[in-house]
Amino acid sequence: MQISLLLMEEIAKLFAIMLMGYAVVKAGLMKSSESKSISVVMVYLVIPCVIIDAFQVDYTPDVKKGLLLACAAAVLVHVLFLILTTILKQVLRLDTIERATVIYSNAGILVIPLVQDLLGKEYVIYSSAYITVQLVLIWTHCKNMICEEDRLEWKKVFLNVNIISIIVGVSVKAMDILDKERLKECRLKLGITKQEAAKRIQISQPAYLRYEAGSRNPSIQIISKMAEVFSTSTDYLIGKSADSSPNRLVVEQSDTPALFSLVETCKTLNAAQLMRLTAYAKALSNVTSDSEK
Numbered sequence: 001m002q003i004s005l006l007l008m009e010e011i012a013k014l015f016a017i018m019l020m021g022y023a024v025v026k027a028g029l030m031k032s033s034e035s036k037s038i039s040v041v042m043v044y045l046v047i048p049c050v051i052i053d054a055f056q057v058d059y060t061p062d063v064k065k066g067l068l069l070a071c072a073a074a075v076l077v078h079v080l081f082l083i084l085t086t087i088l089k090q091v092l093r094l095d096t097i098e099r100a101t102v103i104y105s106n107a108g109i110l111v112i113p114l115v116q117d118l119l120g121k122e123y124v125i126y127s128s129a130y131i132t133v134q135l136v137l138i139w140t141h142c143k144n145m146i147c148e149e150d151r152l153e154w155k156k157v158f159l160n161v162n163i164i165s166i167i168v169g170v171s172v173k174a175m176d177i178l179d180k181e182r183l184k185e186c187r188l189k190l191g192i193t194k195q196e197a198a199k200r201i202q203i204s205q206p207a208y209l210r211y212e213a214g215s216r217n218p219s220i221q222i223i224s225k226m227a228e229v230f231s232t233s234t235d236y237l238i239g240k241s242a243d244s245s246p247n248r249l250v251v252e253q254s255d256t257p258a259l260f261s262l263v264e265t266c267k268t269l270n271a272a273q274l275m276r277l278t279a280y281a282k283a284l285s286n287v288t289s290d291s292e293k
Contacts, residue, residue: 010114048165050112054124055169056214063125070126074133078103082141096146104134104142128166135160178223179239180214186230186237186244187212200229 024030081103088094094102105111115127139157144150157163187197198208203222210216218226220234227234227246235241253260266274 010117013117014113044161047112048161048168050116050121050124051128051162051165052169052172054121054128055166056172066126067129070129071133074130078134078137096148100142100146104138128162128169131162132166135163177238178211178214178218179237180212182237182239182244183226183230184212186226186232190230197229201225 021035025032025035085094085099085102089099112124112127115123136157139153139160143153187194190197192200194208194212195205198205201208201222202225207216207218211218211222223234223237227237230237231246232244233241233246236244266277269277
């Protein structure tokens with residue numbers, strides 16, 4: 001019951017927007033012919049941006065399962081409507097246009113805003129999965145049914161703005177190589193603020209905020225610098241390895257001159273001498289730890 005009331009509220013908002021548009025035209029502030037420009041912006045810019053943004057989520061098992069269910073539901077719903085219209089075609093004397101109207105609803109321009117407002121933008125991705133199935137059927141079965149021809153327009157399927165938006169959304173997400181959760185984990189482990197992290201990585205604070213929020217992808221060079229600052233590996237930050245241990249260490253002379261001098265000295269030692277030095281360093285570390293206790 002609550003969902004029905006929320007749905008009615010969102011539909012009422014859409015009608016309110018329509019009435020405002022009507023009022024604007026009647027008041028002479030806009031011509032009715034100019035509504036086409038608004039429709040073009042909505043169909044070819046706003047809705048595609050919403051779809052692309054919807055695919056920028058973490059593809060957890062639940063999300064993958066939801067996508068499969070949405071696709072399966074789309075197929076099932078259309079099959080049921082196909083069967084239903086075939087049965088009722090003779091009884092209600094439905095013509096081709098009426099049958100197409102029953103089978104193929106407006107699942108894009110109207111449904112996506114409703115889903116976004118009613119359930120949240122994280123659910124738009126499932127609407128997009130439904131749209132994908134419907135668009136394929138519209139440009140194959142629906143077109144052939146209305147035009148009474150057998151030719152398939154696969155070009156129009158893949159060049160549809162919503163299909164392109166879905167492909168772009170998936171492609172953009174595939175380029176998301178930085179694991180934002182691990183980046184945040186490394187910063188918290190170091191005990192520093194986002195501002196301090198940005199300063200150490202030598203990037204602006206807004207840029208770092210976007211990286212940790214997952215709204216922007218850093219370059220490989222910046223990821224390497226992050227790994228250096230947070231004493232971890234680039235493989236760990238991009239999710240290729242579960243081991244957070246660093247695979248290289250950078251020692252700056254200006255930061256730790258004594259350690260830098262020791263590293264320089266180690267370059268002149270042979271393998272046996274390095275092993276003896278390492279054993280001595282470990283023993284010294286253990287003695288220091290025991291004395292602190």
